[in-house]
Amino acid sequence: MPTASSSVPSQGSDRKDLSRPFRKSSLDVASFVFGGLTGLATLLILAILAIILGNIIWHGWAGFSWRFVTSGTSQGMFDVDQAGVLPMILGTTARVMLMTLFVLPIGVITAVYLTEYASSTSLFTRIIRGAVNNLAGVPSIVFGLFGLGFFINFIGGGIDEFLLPNRPEPVWGKPAIFWASLTLAVMTLPVVIVATEESLKAILPGLREASLALGATKLETIVMIVIPQAMPGILTGGILAVSRAAGEVAPILFTGAAYYMASLPRALTDQFMDLGYHVFILSTQSPDIERTRPILYATVLVLLLLTLALNFVAILIRARMRRKMRVAAH
Amino acid sequence: METTHRPIVVPAARAPAPGNEPGPPAEPLIKTEALALHYGQTQALKNISMEIRERMVTAFIGPSGCGKSTLLRCFNRMNDLIHNVRTTGQIRIAGQDINHADVDVIELRKRVGMVFQRSNPFPKSIYENIAYALRLHGTRARSRLADIVERSLRQAALWEEVKDRLHTSALSLSGGQQQRLCIARAIAIQPEILLMDEPASALDPIATARIEDLILDLKKEFTIVIVTHNMQQAARISDHTAFFYLGDLIEMNATSTIFTNPSMKQTEDYVTGRFG
Numbered sequence: 001m002p003t004a005s006s007s008v009p010s011q012g013s014d015r016k017d018l019s020r021p022f023r024k025s026s027l028d029v030a031s032f033v034f035g036g037l038t039g040l041a042t043l044l045i046l047a048i049l050a051i052i053l054g055n056i057i058w059h060g061w062a063g064f065s066w067r068f069v070t071s072g073t074s075q076g077m078f079d080v081d082q083a084g085v086l087p088m089i090l091g092t093t094a095r096v097m098l099m100t101l102f103v104l105p106i107g108v109i110t111a112v113y114l115t116e117y118a119s120s121t122s123l124f125t126r127i128i129r130g131a132v133n134n135l136a137g138v139p140s141i142v143f144g145l146f147g148l149g150f151f152i153n154f155i156g157g158g159i160d161e162f163l164l165p166n167r168p169e170p171v172w173g174k175p176a177i178f179w180a181s182l183t184l185a186v187m188t189l190p191v192v193i194v195a196t197e198e199s200l201k202a203i204l205p206g207l208r209e210a211s212l213a214l215g216a217t218k219l220e221t222i223v224m225i226v227i228p229q230a231m232p233g234i235l236t237g238g239i240l241a242v243s244r245a246a247g248e249v250a251p252i253l254f255t256g257a258a259y260y261m262a263s264l265p266r267a268l269t270d271q272f273m274d275l276g277y278h279v280f281i282l283s284t285q286s287p288d289i290e291r292t293r294p295i296l297y298a299t300v301l302v303l304l305l306l307t308l309a310l311n312f313v314a315i316l317i318r319a320r321m322r323r324k325m326r327v328a329a330h
Numbered sequence: 331m332e333t334t335h336r337p338i339v340v341p342a343a344r345a346p347a348p349g350n351e352p353g354p355p356a357e358p359l360i361k362t363e364a365l366a367l368h369y370g371q372t373q374a375l376k377n378i379s380m381e382i383r384e385r386m387v388t389a390f391i392g393p394s395g396c397g398k399s400t401l402l403r404c405f406n407r408m409n410d411l412i413h414n415v416r417t418t419g420q421i422r423i424a425g426q427d428i429n430h431a432d433v434d435v436i437e438l439r440k441r442v443g444m445v446f447q448r449s450n451p452f453p454k455s456i457y458e459n460i461a462y463a464l465r466l467h468g469t470r471a472r473s474r475l476a477d478i479v480e481r482s483l484r485q486a487a488l489w490e491e492v493k494d495r496l497h498t499s500a501l502s503l504s505g506g507q508q509q510r511l512c513i514a515r516a517i518a519i520q521p522e523i524l525l526m527d528e529p530a531s532a533l534d535p536i537a538t539a540r541i542e543d544l545i546l547d548l549k550k551e552f553t554i555v556i557v558t559h560n561m562q563q564a565a566r567i568s569d570h571t572a573f574f575y576l577g578d579l580i581e582m583n584a585t586s587t588i589f590t591n592p593s594m595k596q597t598e599d600y601v602t603g604r605f606g
Contacts, residue, residue, distance in 0.1 A: 215467060
């Protein structure tokens with residue numbers, strides 16, 4: 001190709017033609033096609049998202065009202081004029097927050113161990129890393145069964161048997177918001193661990209050295225220098241965990257979600273009503289699906305808005321923290 | 331060279347360091363004997379025996395990879411952080427074997443401060459950068475913290491530039507200011523020895539000159555060991571110079587001798603710029 005060869009400095013036999021135009025010689029078909037494909041793929045995703053959201057908002061708006069989100073569902077769970085989702089909103093919010101309380105400390109401590117203490121090449125560390133990665137690939141219904149078998153039957157049942165032996169009914173050995181949140185925490189653990197590890201690794205080694213050289217212990221360095229620096233990354237992990245957990249139904253199916261409860265949960269050992277599970281109930285248990293459909297859509301809309309709101313709160317906290325660091329840092 | 335702003339009021343005098351009482355010419359403050367260090371299979375330091383005098387500036391020079399930074403990091407045991415490092419021989423600081431099992435490395439690092447090649451202030455305020463180590467080591471009273479922060483910044487010739495913005499981020503400072511902050515941070519906890527690993531290599535000539543002035547000033551109070559690639563710098567600021575090559579201590583002597591009348595051919599070649 002003449003254009004290609006002339007752009008390479010020649011071996012001195014002929015002088016460079018300085019008047020050669022910069023104009024491009026031909027259309028670059030490959031990059032045109034590839035660029036078009038990437039654009040189309042992006043558009044497709046946007047279109048799918050728009051269709052889903054548009055559909056939900058369009059249909060959900062009909063059943064959506066102030067009364068709907070502020071009242072319980074004492075009668076007529078499937079009746080547009082009487083249904084309400086406040087207990088489900090509260091239940092889902094509570095289980096997500098409880099889960100965050102469990103998953104953040106455990107995940108952060110695990111990640112700190114993996115990056116700061118464990119040798120990255122040891123067999124033990126490799127096994128933990130492998131386990132974390134595999135945990136991320138386990139189907140959520142399996143987590144639900146695990147929660148039932150391990151948390152409720154084994155731990156909860158054990159507590160009842162050995163610590164509370166004279167109760168007529170199980171206290172801990174039954175589905176409860178506590179066990180549902182723990183199950184969700186186990187499920188979202190890998191997200192938090194990976195996000196925390198990444199942010200710990202991104203911290204300049206010079207900062208750790210500076211602290212150690214001043215006579216700080218390793219623990220002091222981690223607590224005072226490393227973790228504060230990693231906080232935005234840790235919160236990103238928390239945000240991802242919240243997003244994942246808010247809409248999950250399978251892990252709480254056997255571990256805490258209730259079909260119907262006359263009152264709100266008052267203790268950690270109570271069951272709760274959940275938005276995602278309620279969507280499932282509405283779409284499978286209704287005697288008259290046509291009459292229930294507006295509630296179904298509205299409930300889905302509420303679930304979306306709640307997930308958005310929970311995320312928004314977490315993002316606000318992170319932004320505040322970043323700003324604080326910048327004020328300290330600029 | 332400009333004059334540095336030495337504080338007019340010198341704050342409370344330091345208690346003399348152990349082994350620092352007036353009397354006959356004291357022991358060298360740092361003394362290594364047959365010190366060798368391996369990274370895995372690679373030997374980084376070979377049979378180093380040297381003495382470093384108190385309240386002097388000792389410069390380590392030599393081409394890259396000659397082991398000078400490694401040796402510096404032996405003095406506060408920063409090499410402990412690296413896996414696979416094996417040290418033999420002895421390092422005595424004020425007569426104590428610092429690799430002895432009884433030695434508390436935290437205590438050692440409080441007494442042997444370090445300034446790194448790349449300035450590494452914490453992403454906190456200027457004030458907090460200095461207060462951090464003070465708090466860790468038990469100074470909690472606000473007024474006392476404020477006093478030490480001011481004194482340290484004055485000693486590091488940074489006070490005038492930052493006194494109105496102590497609570498802004500250390501990262502907003504220029505490179506040279508950041509490095510002086512790191513020096514202030516290191517001297518705030520009153521070490522006896524200050525290790526400096528190419529402290530000016532990332533700085534422009536003006537900032538470098540300020541650091542050099544500062545070092546000359548600090549040696550009245552601290553024993554300074556500095557690694558440098560810059561031969562003029564070694565000649566300007568140090569009292570003693572040690573020349574290293576491939577893990578060996580080739581020659582150590584008064585700086586003027588090293589630069590004008592070295593006894594080894596390799597040293598002469600290096601300081602005159604024929605290799606390295």
